[in-house]
Every structure is written in structure tokens, then in C-alpha cells.
Amino acid sequence: MPGRRGEGRHPRAWIEGVACSLDAAIEAALGRLRESRHPLFAGLGCDVEGARKLVRLAKLVGASIDHLSGTATGIELAVARDMGAFLTTPGEAAARADTLFILGPETGEAGTEYLDRVLETTPKLAARDAPRGVVWVGPALKAKARSNRLDITSFQVPTPQIATLLAALRARLADRPVAKAPLSAPRLDAIVEKLRQAKFGVAIWSSPALGPLAIEALAGLVRDLNETTRFSCLPVIGADNAAGVAMTLTWLTGFPSHIDFARGEAEHDTWRFDAARLARSGEADLALWISAYRHHWPDWAGDMPLIALTARADQMKRSPAVIEIEVGTPGADHDTVDFSPASGLFAFRAATARQAIPSVAEVIDRFCTELAEPARSLR
Amino acid sequence: MIRLAGGRVIDPAHGRDDVADLWIDHGRIVPPPAGRRADQSFDVAGKIVMAGAIDIHSHIAGANVNTARLLLPEHHRAHLARPPATPLTELGWSTTETGRLYGAMGFTTVVEPAIAPHTALHAHLELADTPIIDKAILTVLGNEDFLLSLMREKEGAGPIRDYVGSMLASSRALGVKVINAGAAMAFKHNVRSFGLDDVVPTYGVSSRAIVSALQRAVHELGVPHPLHVHCNNLGLAGNVETALQTIAAFDSLPIHLAHLQFYSYGTEGKRGFSSAAARLAEAVNKATHVSIDVGQVMFGQTVTVSSDVLRQFAATRFAHPKKSIIIDGDSNGGGIVPIAYRKSSYTNAVQWAAGLELFLLIEDPRRVFFTTDHPNGAPFTSYPELFALLMDRNLRAAWLEDLPKSALDMTTLPAITREYTLFEIATMTRAAAAKLLGLSDRGHLGEGALADIAVYHDLKDRAAMFRAAHLVFKNGENVVRDGKVVREIDGKTLNVAPPYDRGIDRRLDGYYEGLYGVPRRLFTVPPEARGFLSAFQDVPCAA
Numbered sequence: 006m007p008g009r010r011g012e013g014r015h016p017r018a019w020i021e022g023v024a025c026s027l028d029a030a031i032e033a034a035l036g037r038l039r040e041s042r043h044p045l046f047a048g049l050g051c052d053v054e055g056a057r058k059l060v061r062l063a064k065l066v067g068a069s070i071d072h073l074s075g076t077a078t079g080i081e082l083a084v085a086r087d088m089g090a091f092l093t094t095p096g097e098a099a100a101r102a103d104t105l106f107i108l109g110p111e112t113g114e115a116g117t118e119y120l121d122r123v124l125e126t127t128p129k130l131a132a133r134d135a136p137r138g139v140v141w142v143g144p145a146l147k148a149k150a151r152s153n154r155l156d157i158t159s160f161q162v163p164t165p166q167i168a169t170l171l172a173a174l175r176a177r178l179a180d181r182p183v184a185k186a187p188l189s190a191p192r193l194d195a196i197v198e199k200l201r202q203a204k205f206g207v208a209i210w211s212s213p214a215l216g217p218l219a220i221e222a223l224a225g226l227v228r229d230l231n232e233t234t235r236f237s238c239l240p241v242i243g244a245d246n247a248a249g250v251a252m253t254l255t256w257l258t259g260f261p262s263h264i265d266f267a268r269g270e271a272e273h274d275t276w277r278f279d280a281a282r283l284a285r286s287g288e289a290d291l292a293l294w295i296s297a298y299r300h301h302w303p304d305w306a307g308d309m310p311l312i313a314l315t316a317r318a319d320q321m322k323r324s325p326a327v328i329e330i331e332v333g334t335p336g337a338d339h340d341t342v343d344f345s346p347a348s349g350l351f352a353f354r355a356a357t358a359r360q361a362i363p364s365v366a367e368v369i370d371r372f373c374t375e376l377a378e379p380a381r382s383l384r
Numbered sequence: 385m386i387r388l389a390g391g392r393v394i395d396p397a398h399g400r401d402d403v404a405d406l407w408i409d410h411g412r413i414v415p416p417p418a419g420r421r422a423d424q425s426f427d428v429a430g431k432i433v434m435a436g437a438i439d440i441h442s443h444i445a446g447a448n449v450n451t452a453r454l455l456l457p458e459h460h461r462a463h464l465a466r467p468p469a470t471p472l473t474e475l476g477w478s479t480t481e482t483g484r485l486y487g488a489m490g491f492t493t494v495v496e497p498a499i500a501p502h503t504a505l506h507a508h509l510e511l512a513d514t515p516i517i518d519k520a521i522l523t524v525l526g527n528e529d530f531l532l533s534l535m536r537e538k539e540g541a542g543p544i545r546d547y548v549g550s551m552l553a554s555s556r557a558l559g560v561k562v563i564n565a566g567a568a569m570a571f572k573h574n575v576r577s578f579g580l581d582d583v584v585p586t587y588g589v590s591s592r593a594i595v596s597a598l599q600r601a602v603h604e605l606g607v608p609h610p611l612h613v614h615c616n617n618l619g620l621a622g623n624v625e626t627a628l629q630t631i632a633a634f635d636s637l638p639i640h641l642a643h644l645q646f647y648s649y650g651t652e653g654k655r656g657f658s659s660a661a662a663r664l665a666e667a668v669n670k671a672t673h674v675s676i677d678v679g680q681v682m683f684g685q686t687v688t689v690s691s692d693v694l695r696q697f698a699a700t701r702f703a704h705p706k707k708s709i710i711i712d713g714d715s716n717g718g719g720i721v722p723i724a725y726r727k728s729s730y731t732n733a734v735q736w737a738a739g740l741e742l743f744l745l746i747e748d749p750r751r752v753f754f755t756t757d758h759p760n761g762a763p764f765t766s767y768p769e770l771f772a773l774l775m776d777r778n779l780r781a782a783w784l785e786d787l788p789k790s791a792l793d794m795t796t797l798p799a800i801t802r803e804y805t806l807f808e809i810a811t812m813t814r815a816a817a818a819k820l821l822g823l824s825d826r827g828h829l830g831e832g833a834l835a836d837i838a839v840y841h842d843l844k845d846r847a848a849m850f851r852a853a854h855l856v857f858k859n860g861e862n863v864v865r866d867g868k869v870v871r872e873i874d875g876k877t878l879n880v881a882p883p884y885d886r887g888i889d890r891r892l893d894g895y896y897e898g899l900y901g902v903p904r905r906l907f908t909v910p911p912e913a914r915g916f917l918s919a920f921q922d923v924p925c926a927a
């Protein structure tokens with residue numbers, strides 16, 4: 006975004022909406038953290054380095070962590086954990102898939118960008134030499150899909166009925182009769198035939214739109230397709246490096262989210278350590294809200310005092326935070342490693358315009374230094 | 385300056401087993417100083433002093449391991465060291481606990497052996513969060529379109545060597561592993577079984593040819609660790625033939641065969657599944673170009689994490705609990721399949737016995753390595769029990785009583801009387817492991833060596849002895865006392881960087897842009913990322 010990010014920006018911070026120095030904001034935040042009975046860390050829109058420091062801080066202050074409730078990544082992980090999964094990468098889908106099975110409505114910014122690229126790419130490693138087949142199931146066909154290098158079949162199905170549709174496809178694949186489906190039997194069979202004929206098919210979707218039931222049905226369908234051919238899945242990567250943070254938390258603690266350190270060691274419970282529940286029940290008495298990729302707030306923001314580490318906002322009016330510290334955007338204001346939707350991998354990105362604004366990791370590290378007992382030599 | 389006074393020093397690299405003092409200064413082992421006193425002295429009389437142990441093959445980090453953590457949050461309990469009361473072990477297999485648990489057992493270097501090059505940055509991030517130990521990765525090659533195309537087009541050994549050199553550099557690896565060579569690619573073409581002479585569809589290249597090309601490239605680059613091979617047909621009845629063919633086929637250069645236990649099965653008996661480990665051990669004894677690690681199975685719940693996606697897909701039918709993740713990755717693949725090895729299971733009992741047969745029937749402890757293929761055969765926290773089994777035939781006899789007789793009839797284990805000595809244990813887990821990886825600065829207690837040292841109580845209960853080291857030093861720092869981590873330090877990551885013709889990099893840059901439409905640097909571990917990773921240490925290659 007040229008023009009918005011001028012050189013020489015300086016750290017900015019606010020207490021009760023009044024601008025203050027970074028040091029003053031950090032001092033005030035430390036006071037809150039020290040007094041808190043049970044702090045909650047939420048949002049976690051940050052890079053790997055930020056997540057590393059947040060785990061360290063959570064251990065020091067006995068915090069709960071939830072950054073996945075209601076997010077795309079949260080839904081994906083929950084289904085995979087219950088059902089297992091077949092997964093592939095953006096690279097393989099682009100280079101190898103002779104058939105794309107695209108489900109649901111628009112897939113968000115990263116998803117749209119990726120889908121545009123895939124739909125314009127020839128699958129150079131595909132097993133058959135033919136235009137790429139696309140089976141599009143959803144409320145509307147995407148404009149980019151009208152390329153002549155694609156062999157497109159589209160089916161108008163309202164998003165809430167996609168789960169039913171997938172269950173029906175699974176039944177038809179197994180040659181079982183279907184009582185209720187949003188498409189006629191011949192149209193169902195036409196889809197099944199296209200999927201069955203795929204040499205290497207990939208299903209692509211964005212989960213918040215689809216919901217867990219549809220994703221479960223899809224996991225079952227893809228498992229069955231693999232009895233005779235090859236098929237895999239590519240959920241569109243969610244916003245805010247949620248997948249990258251989930252992975253970082255997993256290697257550091259064993260769990261992707263919904264973690265609590267009140268008793269020292271990490272405990273995991275998706276109901277007890279849900280951010281909204283902790284906020285609304287009053288079990289948590291302070292929130293540390295992290296959002297370095299964009300400026301937004303949780304819908305429970307009014308339920309408890311908030312310390313916020315946020316990306317730059319155009320207008321800083323009516324912040325719900327008691328203490329707010331502006332942090333740099335990873336890959337823009339500072340070097341970063343985060344999860345790349347383009348590759349489906351962790352990747353290093355150098356800062357595009359390095360700024361003197363602290364990163365999430367740097368701010369959290371200052372908290373840790375102040376709160377840590379001496380003699381510890383953790384990274 | 386630190387003095388370890390009066391311990392029994394077992395240092396097979398120097399043929400040593402005697403009572404002596406050991407001196408440490410600036411992180412290294414030094415000769416006894418003339419006229420200087422120790423700043424700190426530890427009385428280790430009656431204790432066993434060895435170099436820090438080295439694990440050459442343990443899946444401790446990376447995308448597949450992390451996916452297993454995601455799939456099985458309930459699995460943490462399986463990593464509890466027995467007995468479970470030690471305060472260290474409330475969590476199981478986070479990176480943090482991995483480093484601490486290894487440290488507590490006296491291990492100071494661990495190799496993660498299966499990292500797809502594109503996920504190397506992920507693996508290095510995890511390893512940076514694994515405290516105390518030094519670590520390394522092996523980069524997995526053998527399924528990439530680029531490599532298979534070089535072979536199909538018969539471009540010859542030069543470009544393959546340069547390509548391997550480039551992949552070692554871009555993934556910051558210590559060596560190369562090949563996993564069921566060509567099978568991950570074949571599986572993408574819907575091939576469901578893949579042997580040594582099967583050919584990857586559309587490339588016309590056999591598994592045998594891929595292994596051979598990589599074995600040669602690794603050798604020509606001067607990489608100290610020979611090609612690390614995960615053979616075809618893992619886990620199948622009768623697959624001893626595959627292992628024997630593999631040993632015979634690649635006899636012109638050194639080769640390392642991973643988790644050989646999983647390839648030591650015959651087809652005898654009513655169930656058509658038997659241990660052929662004795663036959664295999666005999667072949668290994670004769671084949672001096674071969675080193676192996678065992679991949680011992682121990683009983684209990686675990687999870688198999690493997691890049692042998694073709695085999696893992698087949699294994700999903702036996703998943704326990706019933707959920708698996710199958711990954712068709714860039715070039716490589718992966719499968720996460722949970723499994724419970726049960727004492728009452730005929731198959732599992734044969735596997736357990738076959739592993740011990742390999743340990744006990746392969747005569748040279750410099751060519752057989754200590755692994756459970758963590759977590760595939762068992763979590764690494766079961767090592768102490770395994771040490772005890774190797775060292776005590778009466779303990780083995782007691783275990784045998786709990787196992788199905790029909791299974792034991794299919795093995796030679798009950799008749800084996802060999803007991804490993806402490807010297808042999810130290811050979812296998814220290815001296816030979818360092819030599820196999822080309823790490824001259826560790827695995828021994830000679831002057832100038834890194835002061836990576838494990839001191840054990842000399843207990844009759846060998847499992848208890850190895851579970852909780854009395855003292856552990858990493859780079860001369862005391863990190864463990866009586867099995868408790870007293871100091872968490874950051875280890876290094878070991879890698880090789882052999883010279884190669886950089887022309888291949890320009891070619892690869894163009895190839896990536898063309899195939900994926902995104903820059904190749906997204907798939908590498910760039911030098912600028914080092915601030916987020918452990919410090920790297922270059923391991924020299926042969927000129």
C-alpha cells in the first residue's frame with residue numbers, strides 16, 4: 006500500500022485513548038498483567054516469533070490462549086482431528102490436479118488470489134493431456150473460471166445445502182440410493198463420474214462458509230474416492246497467519262489453541278479455554294489482544310479490560326482497549342517467518358519498508374524480561 | 385575449569401574403559417592441567433562416564449511430526465517416561481520437552497531423518513525451539529519431478545550431483561535420505577505397491593536407479609553420512625527379500641539402511657508372518673558397506689509418522705484410533721497413522737522379537753544403531769527399557785513369558801544369550817554414531833572433543849540408570865542433575881555445505897517459477913532467516 010507506509014514512522018501507544026510513550030504503555034500493561042488473576046491471550050494475529058514469545062509470556066503469567074474459535078483454521082483442525090484428512094499443497098494442486106472440485110462461495114482474499122492463479126495455470130505434471138476439469142459447486146460461478154483452458158461444469162447449490170449434497174455424492178459413489186439432495190439424481194451422478202474419473206483431483210474450499218458438517222462429509226467422500234483413484238484436499242488458508250500460529254503453538258505446547266497455563270504445564274480443553282466463554286463468564290479478568298496483520302476487534306471486546314497490540318489503524322477513534330500499542334506488520338515493517346498461502350509452507354519474508362515500530366515479539370519480549378524470574382536462560 | 389573426578393570412563397573411540405579424571409575447559413575436554421585447580425569439581429567415583437549419546441534417527445520435528453501432534457492431542461501420555469512420576473514428563477512431545485527428555489537420558493545430539501526440502505524451514509524452526517541438544521536434519525530426495533526428469537533425460541551424474549548439493553544447501557541438511565524411492569510420486573499416479581525394480585510412471589525410472597544415483601551423488605559430494613535409505617515394501621510379510629536385494633544391489637559404496645526391523649519379515653508359519661531377522665543379520669554381518677538402525681518396536685500406543693505415503697495409505701486400515709492423515713506434498717508425501725503395539729498381538733510380538741534379534745545377531749556394534757524409529761516403533765522415552773533388554777538375557781526371558789508362544793516360535797530370540805556390555809552400548813550410541821555422521825568433535829572423550837558428557841549411576845537396574853543420568857554436560861555446561869534439567873541452553877544445528885556447480889541454482893529458479901508460479905526462495909531456508917533459527921555448525925565434507 007504505497008503512500009500509507011512512509012519512512013520514519015515512530016512507535017505509537019495509547020492509555021485510555023490518550024497518546025503516550027511506548028515505555029509508558031508497556032509499564033501500564035505490565036501492571037495489569039501482574040494484577041490479573043487469569044489473563045486471556047486472544048487474536049494472536051502474529052508471526053512465528055510473536056507466537057514463540059507469547060507462549061513464554063503465557064507460561065510466566067498463567068494465561069489461557071485461544072486464537073482459533075470460529076476461524077477457518079479452527080474448523081479445519083477440529084474436523085481433521087476427529088476424522089483424519091487427505092491434504093495437499095497449493096503447489097501440487099496447481100501443478101498436478103487434472104480435476105478441481107471447488108466448493109462454496111468466494112474464498113476470502115488469500116483464497117481468491119490463489120484460486121485465480123490456479124485457474125490460470127496449466128497443470129504441467131497432470132497425468133492426462135487435457136484442459137483442467139473444474140467441478141464448481143456453490144451459489145455462483147467465479148468470473149476467472151471462464152477461461153478456455155478449463156473444462157468447467159458448475160452446479161448452483163446454496164451454501165447451506167452443500168453438506169447435504171456431499172453426503173448424497175458419497176452415497177452415489179457407493180451406489181447407494183439418495184432420498185434427499187439439492188440436485189437431481191442424474192446431476193449427482195454426473196458429478197460423481199467427474200470425480201471418479203479424476204487421476205489426481207483436489208477439493209478446494211473455505212471453511213467458515215462451509216461449516217464443519219460439510220467438511221466432515223467432504224473428508225468422507227475424499228477417503229472413499231481414494232479407494233480407486235487419487236484425490237486430496239486443499240482448504241484455503243485463513244487470515245492472520247492462524248495456521249502458522251496454530252502450528253507454532255502445537256510444537257511448543259502440544260496443542261494448536263485453547264491452552265491454559267494456570268497450573269504451570271499446558272492444559273488443553275476446547276470448551277473451557279474458549280475465548281468468548283472466558284471473557285463473558287468473567288473467568289478471565291484481562292485480555293491481551295494481538296492483531297498485527299489488520300486492525301479489528303473481537304465481539305467480546307466490551308466484556309473485559311483489553312490490552313491490544315494492533316496493526317496501524319487509519320482512524321484511532323473509540324478503541325475498546327485500555328492500553329493499545331501499535332505493532333509492525335510482519336513482512337512489511339519487519340522481517341518475518343510466517344505461513345505463506347502461496348506455498349502452504351512457512352516462508353521467510355524480508356521487510357518491504359523497515360520501520361522503527363516494534364514487532365509483537367519485541368513488545369512481548371519486554372514483558373517477559375520484566376516478569377521472568379532471573380536465572381532462566383530460555384530463548 | 386571443571387573436573388569430573390574418579391569415574392569409570394568408557395570411551396570406545398579411544399579403546400578406553402578405566403578409572404580416570406576428566407577435565408573440561410571452555411566447553412571442551414582438555415588434558416589434566418599442570419598446577420591448576422578446578423573451579424568446580426564433581427566426585428563421580430563409582431559412576432559411569434561416557435560421551436553424550438547421539439541418536440541418528442528420530443522423528444522429532446517438522447511438518448509431519450507436528451501434524452501428528454495435531455491429530456493426537458491425547459498421545460502425550462504415551463511419551464511418559466516410566467515411572468510417570470518425574471516432574472519433567474507431564475507433557476510429552478512438544479519441542480521443549482523433546483530436548484529436555486533427551487537431555488535427561490544423556491543424549492546431546494539428535495538427527496531428525498526425514499524432512500522434505502520444502503518443509504526444511506519449518507523443521508529448523510522447531511529444532512530452534514528444541515533445547516539442550518544439538519540437532520540436524522536429513523533432507524528427503526528421490527521423488528521430485530526435477531530429479532526424475534534429469535534421470536529420464538539421461539543428463540548424467542554431474543547435474544544430479546549438483547542438484548543434490550543445491551538441495552542440501554537450500555534445506556541446511558546434514559545428509560540425504562531416500563524413502564521408498566519414487567513411491568511418493570508413483571502414488572500420485574495411483575500406484576499402490578512399489579518394489580525395487582518398479583518404475584515411476586511417466587518417468588521410466590526404477591526405484592533401484594534412483595537409490596543408485598543418489599548414493600553416488602552423496603558420495604561424490606563428499607558428504608560424510610552415506611545415503612540413508614528407507615527401503616521399499618516396509619512392513620509387509622516376506623519383505624526380507626527386499627532388504628536382502630537392497631544390501632546386494634548397492635554394494636559399491638557405503639549405504640545406511642533405516643529401521644531394518646520393519647524389513648525383517650518372512651512368510652513362515654500358519655499366519656504367513658515370521659521373523660527373518662536372523663537371515664538378515666547374517667547378510668549385514670557379511671556386507672561391510674552397510675550400516676543399519678533397528679527401529680525397535682516396544683509395546684504401547686504410538687503413532688507412525690512417515691514420508692512413505694504409499695505404505696502409510698495402506699496402513700490406514702489398521703489405524704488405532706481410527707483416524708489418519710495422508711499428505712500429498714510438494715514432491716514428497718506423508719502419512720500419520722496411529723497404532724497400538726500390543727503384547728497379545730502375534731504380529732507385534734514377532735516385530736518386537738525381530739528387532740532384538742537384529743541388535744543381538746549383528747556382531748559389530750559399529751554398524752548397528754540404536755533406534756525405535758521414534759515414534760514409529762515406540763517413543764524415544766522407551767530407550768532405557770531397550771538398553772536394559774539388550775544388556776540382560778534374564779530380563780528378556782521374563783518379557784518372553786508374556787508374549788504369544790506361537791509368535792516366539794517364529795523367531796530365534798529365545799535362544800540368543802548375548803548381552804551387550806556398557807562398552808558396546810557406548811560404541812553404538814556414541815563412538816560409531818559420531819563416525820557415521822562425520823562428527824569428529826563428539827561421540828568421544830578425547831582431548832579437544834566437545835564436552836558433551838553423560839555420567840550415570842552404575843545401577844543393576846539398567847533402565848533406571850539410563851532413564852535419569854546423574855550428570856549431563858552440554859558444551860561443558862551442566863544441564864542435568866539426577867535426571868532433572870537444571871539449565872536449558874540452546875543447541876546448534878549441524879549441516880553440510882559441499883561445493884557444487886551453482887549453475888544448477890539458476891536452472892532451478894526458472895523451473896520453480898515455471899511449475900508453481902512463485903519464486904523458489906519461498907521453498908528454501910534463506911540465510912536471512914538465521915535470526916529465527918538455531919546457530920548452524922558446518923560439518924566438513926571430504927574434498
Ligand SMILES: [Zn+2]
Pocket residue numbers: 441443497498642643757760
Ligand atoms: Zn524413520
